[in-house]
Amino acid sequence: MTSRAFQIIAGVVKERSGIVLMPEQSYLLETRLAALLQRLGLGSLDVLAARLQSPGSDGLAQEVAELLTTNESHFFRDGKPFDHVRAQIPRLHRARAPGLPLRFWSAACSTGQEAYSLAILIAEAQEADPALRQRRFEILGTDLTRSVLERARQGLYTQFEVQRGLPVRMLMKHFTQVEGRWRIHDRLRQLCRFEQANLLQDLRQFGRFDVIFCRNVLIYFDPPSKTRVLEALAAQLAPDGLLYLGAAETALGLTDRLEPLPEIRGVYRPSAAARRAIA
Amino acid sequence: MECLVVDDSAVVRKIARRILEKHGFRVREAADGAAALEALRAGMPGCILLDRNMPVMDGLAFLRALRGIPGGDRPRVIMCTTETAQEKILEGLEAGADEYVMKPFDEAILIDKLALVGALPGAAE
Known part of the structure; x- marks a missing residue:
């Protein structure tokens, strides 16, 4: 070229x-x-x-x-956040009234791999722990780009896409091969809903979330926009909910509404100031 | 970490060797299952990248033989093959494979799979 x-x-x-x-x-x-x-x-x-x-x-x-x-997207990208969120599910389950769903948000979902990774993780957590089977789970995926959302809704991936980060046993268990491509099972697809959203616009319509993944998105914004997005996300987070940023991203110096968890990089909870604002 | 690359294609062995050496592996090669069993006499590698369709002894026969010999449960085996139908993959897993790479593959996929089985040098040696 x-x-x-x-x-x-x-x-x-x-x-x-x-x-x-x-x-x-x-x-x-x-x-x-x-x-x-x-x-x-x-x-x-x-x-x-x-x-x-x-x-x-x-x-x-x-x-x-x-x-x-469009963000590069693959299943269980960066691994650690998924291990961490999986360990949080029992705590969040115990903290919620029985009829309430646990709600997850993949805030820049691209072609859906992050949302479906969460769906797989939830299915496997439910399999391991019968107490979680009564709990309703909801996963929202949003992205700025409409064309990727259509692909996300289909839940159909190429051979290349299913090989990055996805253990082959999960592929065998949760996908069916269709004419050389791989479709995620309907049971998992039905946990997920995909909608178009610009993170700089009003996000209140999406409701309150227990877990938000917003990874490798802030890098595209200037500092004032980063602050705006982080505070908008903090406002949609349950008081004991968690926000997962990309490994190279931070909320420090951008907002006082979020505080980092000490044990893992890139994971934030609402700060005391934010919890007061929510209340 | 040592990796034994078993594939009847010299081109595939060369590509795999280049990727593996870049990530700190010591690499040995074998062109079929029988040659691979022979290569095990010099010691069990930490991981094996294994083609399926090969002359003399194919990948599945090698894998079943490997898992039957003392110490043969230790190497992490990643099948790496053009046999990508779901039932063929299940067959490989039942024969004792830990992971599965569908050809064609690239560096990112191979490294991801090595990480998944804990075979990246420095990770769990």
Whole structure:
């Protein structure tokens, strides 16, 4: 790819999402756009760049921007947060009245792997602990990008997608192979609901959550927006609920509504100030 | 951590070796199941990357033989094969595989699977 072609494609992404791609990320263009090139019969990224400059390329530009800004998503990404949340489920279960659901939110769910990882984890926790079987669970997945939500709702993944982070025994147990792809079982799919949401807009409609995953999203925002998102999420968190950020992200210095758990990096609970605000 | 790569394709062995060495593994190679059993005489590796369809002795026969010999329960075995139908995968697990890589694979997938079975050097050696 020529540097001119890189500039054109990066320009399209910046204009539509605010995200800045660096030249050393040109590998991202090659991997993320390969399927698009093939589908449209375009020979190279240079040809795509030329196409983006011709009239009537608006839809194409939108698709390119979405392909390049969608978070990489795989099952049980980073492992540790899932181990941690699994250990929290009995505590949250005991703390809630019997009829209330335990509610989980995958706040930048992309194609659904995080939400379904939570669903698998819940199913396995219920299998291990009969007391949890009476509890109702709800998982909400939201994302800014509508096209990924459609994929998330289908719960259908390629061979590549199911191999990252997902132990093969879980694949065998919770998925069925359909024409070379893998579909998550309906029982788990029915735990999850997927909706479009911009984290900078009003989030109160989604209700109160016991666990929120919002990982590798804040990195895309400037500091004032980070504060706004974190405080909005804190306001949707139960007083004894938990917020999971990405391993490289922090709420420190951005808000006093959240305080980190001492035992694990990147996990926050509402601070005393936030609990007062909630009450 | 030592990894024995068992595959009749020299190209696949070379790709696997490159990835494994990059992540600190010592690598041995065998081109079929019988050669792999022979290679075990020099000591049990920590993990085995195992193709399924091979001449002389296939991956499943090797795996069943391995799990039957003293100390043969120790290596973490990751099957790495183009046989990706659900029932074939189950067959591999029943024969004693710990994990399963569906070809084609890439570095990220292989490393993820090694981490899942606790075989990454420095993790649980």
